[in-house]
Amino acid sequence: MKRMLVLGAVMLMLVACGDDDGPAIEIVPPRLLGDVAPENDSEIREFLETHFYNYEDFQEPIDPDFDFKIRIDTIAGDNADKTPLIDQVSSDVVNVSSSQLGLSEEENDIVHTYYYLLAREGEGVRPTIADSTLLRYEGSLLDGTKFDATPSFVWQELPFFLRGYSNGITKFASGTPAGLTVNSDGTSSYSNSGIGMVIMPSGLGYFLGSGPAGNIPSYSNLIFTVEVGNVIQNTDNDNDGIPSILEDLNNNGYLFDDNTDTEEEANANFPQFANFQDPDDDGDGILTIDEINEDGSFRDSDNDGVPDHLDPDS
Numbered sequence: 001m002k003r004m005l006v007l008g009a010v011m012l013m014l015v016a017c018g019d020d021d022g023p024a025i026e027i028v029p030p031r032l033l034g035d036v037a038p039e040n041d042s043e044i045r046e047f048l049e050t051h052f053y054n055y056e057d058f059q060e061p062i063d064p065d066f067d068f069k070i071r072i073d074t075i076a077g078d079n080a081d082k083t084p085l086i087d088q089v090s091s092d093v094v095n096v097s098s099s100q101l102g103l104s105e106e107e108n109d110i111v112h113t114y115y116y117l118l119a120r121e122g123e124g125v126r127p128t129i130a131d132s133t134l135l136r137y138e139g140s141l142l143d144g145t146k147f148d149a150t151p152s153f154v155w156q157e158l159p160f161f162l163r164g165y166s167n168g169i170t171k172f173a174s175g176t177p178a179g180l181t182v183n184s185d186g187t188s189s190y191s192n193s194g195i196g197m198v199i200m201p202s203g204l205g206y207f208l209g210s211g212p213a214g215n216i217p218s219y220s221n222l223i224f225t226v227e228v229g230n231v232i233q234n235t236d237n238d239n240d241g242i243p244s245i246l247e248d249l250n251n252n253g254y255l256f257d258d259n260t261d262t263e264e265e266a267n268a269n270f271p272q273f274a275n276f277q278d279p280d281d282d283g284d285g286i287l288t289i290d291e292i293n294e295d296g297s298f299r300d301s302d303n304d305g306v307p308d309h310l311d312p313d314s
Contacts, residue, residue, distance in 0.1 A: 033110040036219050040201030047142050048086035058119050070225045089115040096203045114164040114200040122173030122194025127231040129166050130244035132157045134230035140223050148212045153229050159255045164200025172228040194228040237276045240288035244276040260310050284312040
């Protein structure tokens with residue numbers, strides 16, 4: 001999945017005024033998160049109430065020719081008696097602030113609900129939002145329009161701007177080495193991987209649109225079908241000796257707003273990196289890995305309550 005997210009403070013729309021000055025430009029600001037979130041949730045719930053997935057294919061005995069792909073269809077006609085997704089999914093919430101999406105209008109901790117479906121339980125481990133995960137996925141809109149997919153397993157680090165995606169992946173356990181098969185063509189498959197689906201509102205996806213191919217409209221709900229093959233637990237993105245999950249200093253499940261040396265980076269005209277991406281978290285010129293103990297515990301040399309790796313004065 002390409003890391004593309006086009007966010008702006010405004011969206012522009014050309015409006016012909018018919019005067020001598022030619023077309024005027026009307027500035028249309030983005031809609032508020034607090035307005036869009038409940039509308040998105042209503043749309044998602046209606047979808048879940050009127051659609052089903054091929055759950056019967058996942059029930060024992062499983063057809064040996066079944067490809068373990070999730071397929072969604074409308075409850076109607078010959079499928080009128082199918083169990084709707086709304087009766088089979090679980091849900092969770094994520095609080096989103098406008099600053100996390102690069103929006104200028106201040107909104108804090110707007111509740112967004114995402115839904116997830118476990119079609120097959122994995123037998124391995126569940127990743128955190130900060131772990132590197134081997135998976136494959138397919139992304140689509142509610143109307144079935146596909147916008148991204150990887151048919152083969154790829155490694156992804158889950159700190160990701162699509163928060164519904166990264167949070168949703170944490171609900172699936174991986175496969176295990178015992179379930180891994182390496183095929184003659186070099187591809188791999190798992191007999192015990194976690195398989196499922198995540199459905200998320202736009203505030204947990206591409207709020208103002210764009211997407212990998214620039215083909216996702218603003219305020220679109222997204223669906224990802226996923227298969228989780230493997231997980232590297234306690235992933236350390238910047239190799240500073242601290243697992244990335246422990247660098248979520250405010251414990252809000254969003255690693256990109258934890259940056260101890262923002263001011264120092266700005267003054268030095270350096271790119272700004274969140275702590276989980278920064279090998280020198282406090283910008284004091286001493287690498288974080290040299291300011292923690294060998295066992296990974298934190299050191300506080302001056303006993304001021306701030307660990308050395310977050311304290312430029314230590």
